[in-house]
Structures are given as C-alpha cells and as structure tokens.
Amino acid sequence: MSIYLEGVLIGIGINVLLALGFWITANTGQFSFGHAGFMAIGAYASALLTLRAGWPLFAAMLAGAVAAAVAGALVGWPALRLSVLYLAMITLAFAELVKIVFTNWSAVGGASGLAGMSGTTLPLVGGLIVVLLAYLWLVSRSRVGLAYAALREDETAARAAGLNVTAIEVGAFAQSAFVTGAAGALSGHYLLFVNPEMFGAHQSLLIILYTVFGGLQTFWGPLLGAAVLSALPEVVDFLEDWYLIAYGALFVVLMIVRPQGLLAPRPPQSAPPATSVEATPAPVAGAPAGSRDAQG
Amino acid sequence: MLRVDGVTKRFAGLAAVNGVTLEVASGQVHGVIGPNGAGKTTLFNLISGFLLPDEGAIWFHGRDIARMATHRRTALGIVRTFQNIRLFGGLTVHENVLVGQHPRARPGLRSIWPTPTAADRRLRARAEELLEVFRLTDYRDRRAADLPYGVAKRLELARALAAEPALLMLDEPTAGMNASESRVIAEEILAVRDRGVTVLLVEHDMNVVMECSDQVTVLNFGEKIAAGDPATIQAAPAVRLAYLGE
Numbered sequence: 001m002s003i004y005l006e007g008v009l010i011g012i013g014i015n016v017l018l019a020l021g022f023w024i025t026a027n028t029g030q031f032s033f034g035h036a037g038f039m040a041i042g043a044y045a046s047a048l049l050t051l052r053a054g055w056p057l058f059a060a061m062l063a064g065a066v067a068a069a070v071a072g073a074l075v076g077w078p079a080l081r082l083s084v085l086y087l088a089m090i091t092l093a094f095a096e097l098v099k100i101v102f103t104n105w106s107a108v109g110g111a112s113g114l115a116g117m118s119g120t121t122l123p124l125v126g127g128l129i130v131v132l133l134a135y136l137w138l139v140s141r142s143r144v145g146l147a148y149a150a151l152r153e154d155e156t157a158a159r160a161a162g163l164n165v166t167a168i169e170v171g172a173f174a175q176s177a178f179v180t181g182a183a184g185a186l187s188g189h190y191l192l193f194v195n196p197e198m199f200g201a202h203q204s205l206l207i208i209l210y211t212v213f214g215g216l217q218t219f220w221g222p223l224l225g226a227a228v229l230s231a232l233p234e235v236v237d238f239l240e241d242w243y244l245i246a247y248g249a250l251f252v253v254l255m256i257v258r259p260q261g262l263l264a265p266r267p268p269q270s271a272p273p274a275t276s277v278e279a280t281p282a283p284v285a286g287a288p289a290g291s292r293d294a295q296g
Numbered sequence: 297m298l299r300v301d302g303v304t305k306r307f308a309g310l311a312a313v314n315g316v317t318l319e320v321a322s323g324q325v326h327g328v329i330g331p332n333g334a335g336k337t338t339l340f341n342l343i344s345g346f347l348l349p350d351e352g353a354i355w356f357h358g359r360d361i362a363r364m365a366t367h368r369r370t371a372l373g374i375v376r377t378f379q380n381i382r383l384f385g386g387l388t389v390h391e392n393v394l395v396g397q398h399p400r401a402r403p404g405l406r407s408i409w410p411t412p413t414a415a416d417r418r419l420r421a422r423a424e425e426l427l428e429v430f431r432l433t434d435y436r437d438r439r440a441a442d443l444p445y446g447v448a449k450r451l452e453l454a455r456a457l458a459a460e461p462a463l464l465m466l467d468e469p470t471a472g473m474n475a476s477e478s479r480v481i482a483e484e485i486l487a488v489r490d491r492g493v494t495v496l497l498v499e500h501d502m503n504v505v506m507e508c509s510d511q512v513t514v515l516n517f518g519e520k521i522a523a524g525d526p527a528t529i530q531a532a533p534a535v536r537l538a539y540l541g542e
Contacts, residue, residue, distance in 0.1 A: 063298075080519075138408045138410065140406055140411070140527075141410065142403065142407045142408045143394065143397075143398070143401050143403035143416075144404075144407055144408060145405045146387070146391055146394055146404045147394050147395065147398060147403065149384065149386070149387055149391070149395075150384050150387065150395045150398075152386075153384040153385060153387060154382055154384055154385070154388050155380070156346075156378075156382060157383065157384060158384075158395070159366050159367070159373075159381035160344065160366070160370075160375070160376050160377075160378065160382070161370070161395050161396055161398055161399075161455065162366075162367050162371060162375070162398045162459055163367060163395075163398055165367075166366040199297035211500070221474065224353030263522070
C-alpha cells in the first residue's frame with residue numbers, strides 16, 4: 001500500500017472514530033456543539049505524554065481519552081440536567097474555552113502548539129474502529145441500549161419507568177468524550193503536530209456533519225457518513241480548498257431529499273395498522289403531553 | 297403503606313396542594329377525585345417524585361421519600377402512568393415492556409454480554425407473560441406509536457406493571473374513553489389489585505372511582521374536603537357541593 005493511500009485511510013479512520021464517538025451521545029437524544037474541545041484535550045494530553053514523558057502512543061492515547069471523558073462528565077453533569085439548548089450552548093462555550101486556554105498556555109506551545117509526535121498507524125486506527133463497533137453492537141442489543149433509546153424517545157416517560165436519567169446521559173456523554181479524546185490523540189500523532197486552531201468550531205461542526213449525514217438511527221450511519229465525506233475531497237481533487245462549502249451544499253440537499261440521513265433502516269413514521277381492533281382515534285399515543293400534565 | 301403527611305406545594309405563591317394528608321392501605325384501591333384544578337395531578341407528581349413538596353412528608357413503608365429522586369422511588373416500588381399516554385413511540389411493544397422492567401433488571405456492564413443471566417431470563421419470560429395478560433402478543437413487534445388508543449392504554453399498564461410495583465399510580469386511566477372502554481379498564485384495575493398491587497387512582501370519571509375504590513379522598517382547591525369509602529363520599533354534602541355542584 002502506498003504511503004499516500006495509508007495516510008488517506010488513517011485520516012478517514014480518525015473521522016470515523018469521531019463520528020462514532022459523537023453518535024454515542026446523539027443516540028441518547030443529546031447534541032453537543034463542542035466535541036472539538038474533547039478532541040483537543042485528548043490530543044494535547046497524549047502529545048505531552050509521548051513527547052515529554054516518553055510514554056508509548058497507546059498508553060498516552062488511553063490517558064488522553066480518560067482526560068477527555070473526565071472533562072465530558074464535568075461538562076455534562078450540570079448541562080445534561082437542563083434542556084437540550086443549554087447543552088448546546090455550554091458545549092460550544094466549553095470548546096472555545098479549551099481553545100483559548102491552550103492558545104494562552106505557553107508550556108504547551110501557545111498558539112503554535114506542539115510538534116514532533118508520531119506513531120499513528122493504520123492497524124491501530126482500524127483496530128480501534130473494530131473494537132468500538134463491536135462494543136456499540138453489543139450495547140445496542142442490550143437493556144442498556146434500550147435505556148438509551150427510551151431516553152431519546154421520551155425523557156419524562158423514561159424517568160417514570162425508573163431510569164436514572166442524569167446518570168445514564170452523563171455516562172453516555174463521558175463515553176462519547178472518551179472516544180473523541182482517543183481520536184484527537186490519534187489525530188495529533190498522525191499529523192505530527194497540534195495547535196489550538198485545529199480544534200475550533202469548524203471541527204465541532206464537521207463531526208456533527210459526518211454523523212448526521214450518515215443518519216442517526218444506527219451507528220452504521222455515522223460510519224458511512226464520515227467515510228463518504230472524508231473520502232470526497234481526496235477523490236474529487238478540485239474540492240481541496242472548497243470542501244467546507246461543498247459539504248454545506250451537500251448537507252442542504254440531503255436535508256431536503258433525505259432528512260433522516262443516508263442510512264435509515266426504519267422509516268421515520270410507518271402507516272397506521274390496516275386492521276384497527278379498537279375503533280378509537282389513534283394519534284394520542286406518543287403525542288406530546290400538553291399542559292394538562294402540569295395541573296390537576 | 298403510603299402516608300402523605302401535611303404536604304403543601306405552591307406555584308408562584310398559589311398553593312396547588314395545601315396541607316393534604318392521606319393514607320393508602322396496602323392491597324387497596326385508593327381513589328383521588330376532585331374537580332379540575334383541585335390539585336390531583338400535583339399530588340400525583342409529588343408522590344412520584346416529579347415535583348418536590350414545599351412542606352410536609354411522604355412516608356412509604358416507614359421512610360420519608362418526599363425528597364427522593366424518582367428512580368429511587370421506582371426501585372422501592374412506586375410506579376406511575378400518565379394522563380396523556382406516554383409510550384416510547386419508536387420502540388416496539390415488547391421493547392416498551394422491557395424498558396418498564398428497568399428498576400428490576402438494573403442493567404450494567406454485564407447486561408451487554410449476549411448470554412443473559414438467569415435473572416434476566418426470568419424477567420424476559422415475565423415480559424412475555426405480561427404481553428399475554430394484556431392481550432398484546434399480536435402487537436409484540438409493532439411500533440408503539442402505531443397502536444390504536446385502547447391498545448396503547450393497555451401497553452402503558454403492562455409497562456408500569458413490568459416494574460413489579462408495590463404501589464401503582466394511575467393518572468386518569470380512562471381519559472378519552474367511552475363508557476364500555478372505561479369498564480374494561482376498571483376491571484383491569486381490580487384484577488391488578490387482586491394480584492396484590494396497591495393502586496392509587498386519580499380519576500375524573502366518578503363511576504370508575506366508585507366502582508373500583510376501597511377508599512376515596514376528595515380534593516378541592518388543593519385541600520382535602522372528604523375521605524372515606526365510596527358510599528360515604530357519595531353521600532357527603534361537601535362533596536356534592538364541590539364536585540357535583542349541587
């Protein structure tokens with residue numbers, strides 16, 4: 001395999017990890033707009049460990065992932081107890097804060113960042129993807145996966161069914177940050193440098209784009225979305241400098257033509273049953289509970 | 297088993313529930329009635345943990361649960377339904393019941409492994425039983441959002457019972473139903489009681505309450521105005537005045 005092709009595949013693989021990581025929290029109905037912040041923490045923590053403490057990449061990557069997961073839990077704990085909008089704003093602010101801290105922290109290179117780390121290989125990235133897919137597959141078939149689905153469907157009903165909503169959501173958010181931190185570590189050791197500019201709002205948006213483009217229903221969607229979108233600039237040469245604009249246009253088209261994303265095994269809504277046993281108006285099931293719930 | 301002790305809840309200074317005391321005896325159906333705005337659903341939310349009281353205590357099996365998180369109350373056996381059905385619409389009927397078992401299954405890392413534990417196998421068998429009891433087997437793999445109203449109501453009951461509650465709290469289970477459908481629900485409530493589950497029933501439909509309840513508490517403007525067996529309640533002048541407008 002040529003070095004060029006290997007490099008391309010590693011880049012795609014890292015984006016696949018980012019999309020799968022994002023999906024873990026999206027799958028519980030929670031959307032972050034600052035996942036680049038977790039990526040930055042993973043990248044910087046692991047780079048410091050390999051460059052200055054001489055750690056092997058794999059151990060440094062795990063440490064970076066743990067650091068990102070801890071940050072995820074700390075950000076998620078207050079934010080996830082509030083509304084979806086709060087999580088969006090808090091994560092966005094968090095990622096900016098992380099970027100500013102790294103920019104002004106001269107011990108980690110300030111605005112010019114860190115350079116000289118290496119070691120990300122295709123087997124490492126591919127192996128992680130396989131392990132992660134196996135984990136996600138097992139979870140999705142389990143009662144834990146059902147609990148995530150229940151939270152995504154109706155948080156109030158999930159609470160009534162005895163789910164510890166905050167703990168489960170924070171747990172998923174921390175796992176999501178863990179994977180994103182690991183991907184950040186691999187990214188830094190693949191590009192041979194990191195700097196704060198790499199982890200701006202555009203990076204957070206790219207991660208969302210990969211995930212939503214592929215479709216949120218199963219984890220195969222983000223896998224496909226990340227693979228397609230990150231292969232695109234390689235295949236279509238002239239996109240090189242324009243790929244963000246092309247992504248934007250592509251995304252708009254997709255949202256019009258196929259809002260559920262590329263991969264969506266289940267239709268967004270299926271037809272009512274042909275033979276209605278009970279002849280009563282049906283639409284009440286799953287309808288949003290109105291103000292009547294709040295009064296008595 | 298449940299004793300609500302002088303509980304008050306205010307919204308913007310207005311007491312939705314004001315110093316209400318009531319006692320639910322084990323193995324009974326306890327009805328709570330009152331006109332609109334009487335504080336029935338607020339009381340319901342206070343007992344299930346969706347709201348925290350400003351004053352008072354709620355005793356369950358000798359523990360004050362007034363400030364306990366909802367999932368811990370569920371683990372103790374207090375399980376509620378909603379006035380407007382709230383199912384997990386995108387999940388199948390079977391999956392809805394499995395989610396209902398969450399307080400008993402307590403899934404952790406072990407549950408991810410494909411081979412189920414003996415305890416989980418028992419729970420899954422129990423889920424199939426519930427589907428059968430509530431005549432849901434034919435709908436087993438149907439999405440909950442696609443169910444007709446009556447079937448959705450049955451599924452909500454089945455999901456609540458999947459948690460193996462000691463106290464089942466039903467918030468207007470016959471809302472939006474005609475007389476014959478209400479009768480079916482009333483019979484199901486009595487069947488639930490006969491299996492040893494205590495029921496707290498908030499209901500608008502006087503017939504259903506009077507038919508099912510062993511004890512009735514009447515609320516009006518957030519305060520308890522009467523309590524007793526159905527016959528006593530129906531005869532009480534205060535109740536007739538508040539509820540029936542006589």
